[in-house]
Amino acid sequence: MLKSFIAQSWQCLTEQRLWQFAIFILKRCQQLHLFQVSSSLTFTTLLALVPFFTIALTVISAFPMFEGITRQFQDFITDNLVPQASYTIINEYVFGFLDNASKLTTIGIIMLVASAILLINTIETAFNQIWGTTKLRPWHTRLLVYWALLTLGPVILGLTISQLGRLTKQSIFALHYPTWALLLQVSISILVNMILLWLMYRVVPSRYVPAKHALVGALWSAVILEIAKRIFSSYFGHVGNYQVIYGAFAAVPLFLVWINVLWAILLSGAILTNALSYWKGDAFHRHTGQHGRFDDILKILILLAQAHDEGKILPTRSFRNHINMGYDELTDMLEQLQHYDYVARDNDGWLLKTNPQNIDLRAIFELFVYRPHDNQQDQIGQMVQNFMQPSMETLNMSLADFMKHSKVPTTIV
Template sequence: MSRLIREFLGFMRFLAQRFDDDRCIQIASSLTYTTLLSLVPLIVIALTVISAFPVFSGLMVQLKVFLLTSMVPEVAGKIITVYMQQFSEKAARLTAAGIAALAVTALMLMQTIEHAFNLIWRVTTPRPLLQRVLTYWAALTLGPLLTGASLSLTSYLVSYSLGYVAFIPSLGVVVLKIVPLVITTLAFSLLYLAVPNRHVPWRHALTGGLVAGLGLELMSRGFTAYILHFSGYTLVYGAFASLPVFLLWIYLSWLVVVSGAVVAASLSYWRGGMWRIERTPGRRYLDALCVLQALCRAQHRGEALTLAALQRETHVALEELENILRQLRDARWVARTAGQGWLLSAHPGDIAMLAVFRRFVFNPDEALPPGSDASLAALSGRTASSLEQALAGSLEDLCARPGPV
């Protein structure tokens, strides 16, 4: 038990270090600023889309209450609701150019979210522009419909469970508390699955979504308690007291969402204790050899390996695995199949160990820095000669050796 606790605490330190390395505080600040510009356009677009479907007409008021009371504390929501209601009513008279401007502003938030998540998942290649535009448009149109459907389901479950309250008095309280948490968790999980331009296992996304959902619930309770018991800020800000409260709430909410993303992105390091290993060029070289060896053995079996299968066989974290595969593909040693599997695209005998080392660790053929003296050039030459002797052989020789014990 003590070993498990030490492992857990060590992984928590790894998460905290990754949170700091990814500059998540700055990411939350950037998302807060973009949200201020995009929140009202997003709500207007959502209400416009839902109003186009008569089946959701009875949920319009419920959706407004859900969006505002869930995203801001109740104390500040009373004032902010009035402002957003007035804006939504005026937005109905917008011209086509005005609607387009609203859509562009809403897309800014979605692009910022995608960029932030790609940073957290260490994605180096974003989606193509056309694919991003189609994804954003689908989110703008389908997102409100899914929200309306979830609200309908919530209303049905709550009304259905209330019939049993007379027999089980605590059931109504449990349903009213659990159902919103489940919906929030699923929403965050879908966000972590769909936004990063990288394969995210659904278990990792669900775990991150649960962390974000619980964090948002705890933060909401703590934030509301602070406002109710420490209301001195109203003496300082007066009539503008709701504005700093709203800003702080958005910022803390994004901190929670980003924290859940860090958890979801880091869980692939838990397998095999990869979080304890420092990511050096030598480590990546060994991981690349493990990947090539796994693909070589799969080739002997006449099959390709999916990303998940490669991760299970090599115990390399997913983001590191994708970066390694990208470099191997650039070298034309591996290729991706139409079924999203990976296989060798070169004969194992043509993949020299020295060539792999040069790609991932050190290439003596690269030009020395300007101003380097002859001794450095001589050292590079001796290193190259030593490497040629130590790394003689190919992937075929490596695969001919006994497998892991």
């Protein structure tokens, strides 16, 4: 097993597959304007940071098992998400504001929740841009997702913090083995961040995200976050220019820079998570656009027709086993077919809305590739139409006839 893994890894390196995939990811970062989006999220975070933490602490305090954990929660946030250079602004300003949360009126509480939801909505918008979807979930579904993130996230943090507190109190090896204690702290920090990021990458996008892809993206972001946090603390801890220039406000620009870096890391993990669906079959080599579009549409319809004959509904991941494209492109095509009333979607997956005998291939070709026009004044258009006419006439058949005459193999199990 180990020899086989080493051989496959070496083959990947020699074929430069990993490097090509890395270039593919970097191009996607550039196309999606990673740093501009992270800057936008930085501004939103400043508005919603206090409301978000206030709700988190309120949720944690609602559980008797987490009683007295507020101070540990604050320490956990500063130790795991914030470098030492920004401790001041978190401890003195952000968490200082939380002490006044109990004085809020009903309207104030509503505005508090709205600000926290605004942050998650902005994150969802950024993630949907990465996954290439403009079709949002229904409002009631989105609110359920938002509420789950605002409640489950703090509960997971509370459980983690309480267990860490017990581990710290019950273990004495930290005094005798500081190196191992530091390694344990770093490992737990990475693990907790990875769990929270996995939840974010898995739930927030409005498209199907495989659990293992979200796990890889979360691991990447958690590790890079830990490295960046220590580099950030080390660099600004030894450079006194900010303290000289800004004085008591030196923590503010450092905190802004860190929030920007933090979002760049989290978004890069989201881009990696999305790009992993292109790894199988080297789908990242394909160029997006019209090339091969009709072929892919036919493959989708054939798979759905075969499932239709067997009375099955296909989940999104089943298409990826037979069609070499990423989940975002695949879902986009399925949604377009849904728009034209060829397919329907339910909680279990996708299915045909009509009999394969009623699906005309020429109509599909005109919808997705080329549609003739009647403008007699357009000479170039008329010439193209004359060239295309013989090919389009050969498509005057149903999907069922195409499958029958082409002897399409049965691929649905």
